[in-house]
Amino acid sequence: MIVSVDPGSPVPPFEQLRMAIRQLVATGALPVGSRLPTVRQLAADLGLAPGTVGRAFRELEVEGIIESRGRHGTHVKSAPKRPQSAERSRRIRDAATAYAAVVAELAIDPDTAIDHVRRALNY
Amino acid sequence: MWFFRVVDGLWALFPVVLAVLAVRPVSDRELRQFTDRYGLEHTAETVPAVTRSVRRGRTGRLACAALGLSLYPVLYDLGLTIPNQSAFYGFTGYLLGAFVTALVPGMPRGEARRASLVPRTPGDYLPGTALVMPAVAVAVSTVAVLVYDFEPRRAFADFHGTADGLALTAVAVVATFIAVRTVVARPQPLTTPGLVAIDDAVRTQAVHTLAGAGIAVALLGTSACLFEMGGYASPEWLQITGLVAGIGALTGTVAAWTFRRSPWHVERSTLQ
Numbered sequence: 001m002i003v004s005v006d007p008g009s010p011v012p013p014f015e016q017l018r019m020a021i022r023q024l025v026a027t028g029a030l031p032v033g034s035r036l037p038t039v040r041q042l043a044a045d046l047g048l049a050p051g052t053v054g055r056a057f058r059e060l061e062v063e064g065i066i067e068s069r070g071r072h073g074t075h076v077k078s079a080p081k082r083p084q085s086a087e088r089s090r091r092i093r094d095a096a097t098a099y100a101a102v103v104a105e106l107a108i109d110p111d112t113a114i115d116h117v118r119r120a121l122n123y
Numbered sequence: 124m125w126f127f128r129v130v131d132g133l134w135a136l137f138p139v140v141l142a143v144l145a146v147r148p149v150s151d152r153e154l155r156q157f158t159d160r161y162g163l164e165h166t167a168e169t170v171p172a173v174t175r176s177v178r179r180g181r182t183g184r185l186a187c188a189a190l191g192l193s194l195y196p197v198l199y200d201l202g203l204t205i206p207n208q209s210a211f212y213g214f215t216g217y218l219l220g221a222f223v224t225a226l227v228p229g230m231p232r233g234e235a236r237r238a239s240l241v242p243r244t245p246g247d248y249l250p251g252t253a254l255v256m257p258a259v260a261v262a263v264s265t266v267a268v269l270v271y272d273f274e275p276r277r278a279f280a281d282f283h284g285t286a287d288g289l290a291l292t293a294v295a296v297v298a299t300f301i302a303v304r305t306v307v308a309r310p311q312p313l314t315t316p317g318l319v320a321i322d323d324a325v326r327t328q329a330v331h332t333l334a335g336a337g338i339a340v341a342l343l344g345t346s347a348c349l350f351e352m353g354g355y356a357s358p359e360w361l362q363i364t365g366l367v368a369g370i371g372a373l374t375g376t377v378a379a380w381t382f383r384r385s386p387w388h389v390e391r392s393t394l395q
Contacts, residue, residue, distance in 0.1 A: 004237040021240070030240060037242040044310040045238035073242065 001030060005046050013048055017056040025065055026080050036066065036074045134209070135196070138189035145185035149174045153181075161324035162388035168317040176325050183224030184217050191216025222336065225329035226302055228309050239319075243307050247389055248323075248330040253338060253382070256375075257296040260341040263372070264292040267348035267365070274356055288351065291344030299337025306330050323389040335383030339376045346372035 003020040005013045024030040036042075039057060043050040057074060060066045067077040083091065103113040154170065157177055163169050191212035198205055246254060268289045306329045311322055346369045353365015 001240040002237055003240060007236060024240065034240075035242055036240060037238075041243060041308055042238055042240075044308060046236050047310070048236070 003046075005048065013046075014052045014055040014059070017042075017046070017048075017053060018059050021056070021060060022063075022065060022080055025076055026082075028079070030076055032076050032078055034076045036076070038073065134192075137213070138192045141185045141189040141192070145182045145189070149177050149181075153177050157324070157328075160384070160386045161327055162386075163320055163324050166317060169321055172318070172321045173324070176321075176328075180221070180224050180328070184220040187220025187223070188213050188217035191219075218336065221332055222302075225332040226305065239311065243311070245303050245307050245330070248307065248327045248387065249303070249334055253334050253379075256338050256379070257299060257341055260292050260338070260345045260372075261289075261296055263368070264289045264345045264348040267345070267352040267368075270361070271348070271352040271355065274352075274361065286348075288344040288347030291347070292341045293344075295337050295340040295344060299334055299341070302333040302337065303330055306333065320389075327387050327389060328383075331383040331385070331387065335379050335381075338379035338382075342372045342375040342379060346370075346376065 001024060003017060003024070005016050005020075007013070009016060011019075021030065021036075025032075036057075037045075039050050039053045042048075043053040046053070057066065057068075061068060063080065064078055065076065065080055066074055068074045082088070099113075099117070103110070154165075154173060154177065157163070157173050158165060158169065163173065191214070192209050194212045194216075195205060195207050195209045268286050306326060309326065312318055349365045349369035349372055351365075353362045353369060356362050356365060
């Protein structure tokens with residue numbers, strides 16, 4: 001249950017954090033009911049401003065993935081809904097096309113590129 | 124006269140001896156004590172970090188004690204006169220050194236911006252007794268002060284005690300609460316699992332030192348309240364209650380101070 005933020009990424013830190021937590025909840029690594037660290041603790045550990053972490057938490061709360069229970073902390077409320085089959089196919093195809101473009105740009109061997117995907121998927 | 128000169132000379136040697144002890148290399152025994160206490164393994168990664176931490180804590184305590192011992196003669200030479208209580212200044216310096224080294228972060232900040240989603244709470248580092256003891260100390264001190272002030276049949280009706288004990292307890296509890304929360308909230312260098320375990324061990328040692336010292340002082344205030352209540356109460360049972368409870372609180376003071384060196388394994392370290 002480790003999240004990381006890449007300061008050099010074009011994706012804003014709050015979005016990286018939001019996506020990381022969303023993914024952990026969707027895969028079940030962060031079960032429903034789990035308590036999350038406080039905004040202050042997470043911000044200190046990641047070296048981010050508390051407002052950045054607060055924004056990621058707010059957006060996840062709007063999505064219904066986490067909920068704040070006041071003094072009892074922030075908890076995982078529910079897993080994000082899985083998109084319909086057609087939508088899933090479209091999104092994975094788009095992601096694969098984007099990845100293929102990066103592989104071509106960097107002139108990476110296809111087998112190496114697939115190895116990277118396997119490693120990312122923990123296979 | 125020669126006797127006092129010898130004593131003075133030996134006294135002047137104390138800070139030098141402490142300074143030498145402060146910078147001496149960390150022995151294998153000290154290392155093993157630390158790793159056994161906090162359940163760490165001896166690896167190429169843990170040994171340098173633990174050595175640094177042990178040395179840092181010892182240097183902080185002994186250097187501040189040496190400074191405390193040197194305070195009176197140094198100020199005297201500068202033309203400032205304070206009460207000649209060098210032993211007290213030395214002991215206070217030792218405690219202050221322990222407090223400051225526990226409060227100031229000792230682990231290097233990790234370069235990677237990574238964090239665990241497992242919340243850190245004081246309960247990860249302290250037993251339940253230590254978590255409730257500050258509240259118990261304040262409650263008992265308050266009751267003792269109230270009983271003392273309102274007990275109608277007390278033998279010395281004109282004598283009014285002070286609430287110094289209660290004030291000491293309250294200040295110690297608030298300071299401990301803030302200090303422990305500060306240490307628990309310190310950023311965690313999440314670069315390798317081994318480093319997380321070391322960080323938890325160092326954090327545990329700091330929390331135990333601060334909580335042990337804070338609770339010890341709080342219970343000292345509680346014992347003062349109880350002794351005052353028992354000492355000036357009219358009914359015999361109240362006198363005995365105050366005396367016995369006061370001795371109990373004093374015992375708690377010693378127990379709290381020795382607790383800071385008790386073994387503790389953070390369960391969270393294995394969950395990361």
